[in-house]
Amino acid sequence: MNIKPSFHGSDLEKVAEYYHIPRDKIVCYSANVNPLGLSEHLKDLLCQNLDILSSYPDREYRSLRMHAARYCNTSDEYIVPGNGTTELITLAISVLGPKHALLLGPSYSEYTRELTLAGCSYKSYYLKKRQDFRLDMDDFLKTLSEHPEVDFIILCNPNNPTSSALTVDEIRILLKTCQKHNVFVMIDETYCEFSPKNISAVPLVVSFKNLLVLRGLSKFFAAPGLRLGYGVTSSPYLLRQMREVQNPWSVNSAAAFAGEVLFDDTSYIGNVRSLIEEERSRMMRELSSWKNIRLYPAYANFILIEITKPHTTSYDVFEYLIQNHLMVRDCSSFPGLDGEFIRFCIMLPKENDRLLQHLKTFLET
Numbered sequence: 001m002n003i004k005p006s007f008h009g010s011d012l013e014k015v016a017e018y019y020h021i022p023r024d025k026i027v028c029y030s031a032n033v034n035p036l037g038l039s040e041h042l043k044d045l046l047c048q049n050l051d052i053l054s055s056y057p058d059r060e061y062r063s064l065r066m067h068a069a070r071y072c073n074t075s076d077e078y079i080v081p082g083n084g085t086t087e088l089i090t091l092a093i094s095v096l097g098p099k100h101a102l103l104l105g106p107s108y109s110e111y112t113r114e115l116t117l118a119g120c121s122y123k124s125y126y127l128k129k130r131q132d133f134r135l136d137m138d139d140f141l142k143t144l145s146e147h148p149e150v151d152f153i154i155l156c157n158p159n160n161p162t163s164s165a166l167t168v169d170e171i172r173i174l175l176k177t178c179q180k181h182n183v184f185v186m187i188d189e190t191y192c193e194f195s196p197k198n199i200s201a202v203p204l205v206v207s208f209k210n211l212l213v214l215r216g217l218s219k220f221f222a223a224p225g226l227r228l229g230y231g232v233t234s235s236p237y238l239l240r241q242m243r244e245v246q247n248p249w250s251v252n253s254a255a256a257f258a259g260e261v262l263f264d265d266t267s268y269i270g271n272v273r274s275l276i277e278e279e280r281s282r283m284m285r286e287l288s289s290w291k292n293i294r295l296y297p298a299y300a301n302f303i304l305i306e307i308t309k310p311h312t313t314s315y316d317v318f319e320y321l322i323q324n325h326l327m328v329r330d331c332s333s334f335p336g337l338d339g340e341f342i343r344f345c346i347m348l349p350k351e352n353d354r355l356l357q358h359l360k361t362f363l364e365t
């Protein structure tokens with residue numbers, strides 16, 4: 001029997017080996033990392049300051065927390081640095097010890113993995129295709145009221161893989177209801193800075209102690225190898241416990257140094273934002289005129305499309321593109337995505353043109 005392989009967005013090595021393509025010949029549209037690469041300013045400063053590796057980082061990360069707080073306009077008291085968003089997801093779940101979680105689906109698979117490891121049961125509320133994967137907040141709150149056992153909610157905003165987003169007003173409504181019913185809300189804002197509108201829940205942290213916002217530098221700052229993330233919360237319990245349970249020096253000195261530089265690098269930040277905004281608008285305009293696909297609104301640096309060409313699966317599209325050395329995400333492994341979906345991130349204009357060209361050729365022949 002011919003079993004189709006399944007690859008995650010960052011499985012570049014696995015894909016290269018399986019298809020016998022040199023890794024550096026593959027353009028990766030599936031890892032959702034900003035295509036500008038690491039800031040040149042940071043590279044220079046890191047080279048000049050390599051001696052920081054000879055000392056332990058400040059155990060309290062005072063300076064890093066101050067830079068992160070200024071970057072997202074909050075108090076440094078509310079910041080918990082971590083070894084990527086991933087460590088903070090694990091820490092938050094282990095410290096809060098939820099029993100019954102409600103998640104939006106389809107979404108990033110790490111949440112269910114962590115909940116399962118922590119012995120927490122979960123239920124998924126699926127975003128609907130006919131609503132362009134936008135959350136119907138009234139219906140979600142109704143579902144919540146039907147499940148009084150729920151003590152924990154995880155949202156990803158903008159959501160991976162749908163690229164749909166919640167507004168700050170919608171999040172506020174949800175937080176008020178959750179506050180009344182002692183439900184803790186964790187919002188993963190890994191892709192938030194790519195959004196054309198300001199959708200961050202960080203300004204709500206000061207008013208809601210039942211909120212943890214997670215941010216990372218992997219995608220927007222093109223630094224997944226640094227392993228740097230930060231949580232923002234005003235919950236005294238969570239702040240104390242996360243610091244207590246976290247391994248000391250979990251963020252290494254180079255990452256802490258790099259974070260301080262990146263949060264202040266306004267010219268790089270501006271360049272990333274304008275590249276993504278321009279390319280997203282241009283690609284969405286182009287895709288909206290295509291036959292054989294359905295296009296969904298995009299708030300992150302990636303676009304989700306549904307393949308509607310008869311007798312064509314998302315895996316067929318993936319295979320055709322990888323033969324041309326272009327790696328997109330075949331979304332068939334996301335529970336709750338009913339149909340043939342692929343996701344690809346926004347790269348440099350030339351690379352975006354190359355992808356669109358190949359995709360169009362495949363879909364129209």
Ligand SMILES: Cc1ncc(COP(=O)(O)O)c(C=O)c1O
Nearest residue numbers: 084085086108160190216218229
């Ligand atoms: C929604 C989401 N959250 C978190 C992560 C992991 O982030 P980090 O590299 O900061 O651990 C990813 C990686 O793909 C992601 O898509």
